[in-house]
Amino acid sequence: MYTPNHFKEARLPVLQALIEAHPLGAVVTHTAAGLDANHLPFDYRPPTAGAPFGTLRAHVARANPLWQLAGSEVMVLFQGPHGYISPSLYQEKPVSGKVVPTWNYAVVHGHGVLRALDDPLWLRALLERLTGHHEAPRAQPWAVADAPADYLDKMLRAIVGIEIVLTGLDGKWKMSQNRVAADQTAIAAEQPALAAWMAPNPTSGA
Incomplete structure (x- = not known):
C-alpha cells in the first residue's frame, strides 16, 4: 500500500x-485460480505475548474453500x-483556483x-462474543442460547472457524493532514462522519 509519511498510522490502539x-474485513488469498477475497465480520482479540499485533477470529461456511487454505499467508483489509x-x-x-477534488479515507491492512x-x-x-457485542445496543438482545439446542448444533456443524495471528498491521489515514487548519475545519464541518478520525488522536466516536 502506497503510504506517504504524513498519511501513515502505526499506533496500535488507533x-x-x-x-x-468496522469489523467487516476482506480476506485476500492467493489460490490456484488466482487472487480471491472473502468478506467476513471479525472478532479482534488484543495483543498477547504470542500475538504482538492481536488476533482475528471469524467463521465461514463449511462449503467455503477458504478454511482449506490453512497455513497460507493472508492479508485482511479493513475500511x-x-x-x-x-x-x-x-x-x-x-485565491488561485489551483485545487482539485480528493477522497479521504482510513484503512488498516492486517x-x-x-x-x-x-x-x-x-x-x-x-x-457468543460476536453476537453479544453486536446485539448489545438492542433493547432486547438476541443470544445464541435463544436458538433451540438441536438447531444450534446443526448450524455449528455447518461452519468452520478461522484464526489469524497478526504478524503486522499497516494503517493509512488520508484525512487532510496535508491541508491547512482552515481547510481541515471546513472539511470536518461538511463531513461529520470523518471529523473524529481527522483528529491528532483519532477515535471511532463520530
Whole structure:
C-alpha cells in the first residue's frame, strides 16, 4: 500500500479502534485460480505475548474453500470512514483556483497466517462474543442460547472457524493532514462522519 509519511498510522490502539468499529474485513488469498477475497465480520482479540499485533477470529461456511487454505499467508483489509472532498472547501480556491477534488479515507491492512478450527466449543464461544457485542445496543438482545439446542448444533456443524495471528498491521489515514487548519475545519464541518478520525488522536466516536 502506497503510504506517504504524513498519511501513515502505526499506533496500535488507533488501528485496533478502526477494526473494532468496522469489523467487516476482506480476506485476500492467493489460490490456484488466482487472487480471491472473502468478506467476513471479525472478532479482534488484543495483543498477547504470542500475538504482538492481536488476533482475528471469524467463521465461514463449511462449503467455503477458504478454511482449506490453512497455513497460507493472508492479508485482511479493513475500511473505515471515507468521503469525497470538494475543492470548494479549500481556502486556496477563491485565491488561485489551483485545487482539485480528493477522497479521504482510513484503512488498516492486517497480515498473518490462516488457521482453521473445527471445534464446536471454540465456535460457540466465538459466536457468543460476536453476537453479544453486536446485539448489545438492542433493547432486547438476541443470544445464541435463544436458538433451540438441536438447531444450534446443526448450524455449528455447518461452519468452520478461522484464526489469524497478526504478524503486522499497516494503517493509512488520508484525512487532510496535508491541508491547512482552515481547510481541515471546513472539511470536518461538511463531513461529520470523518471529523473524529481527522483528529491528532483519532477515535471511532463520530
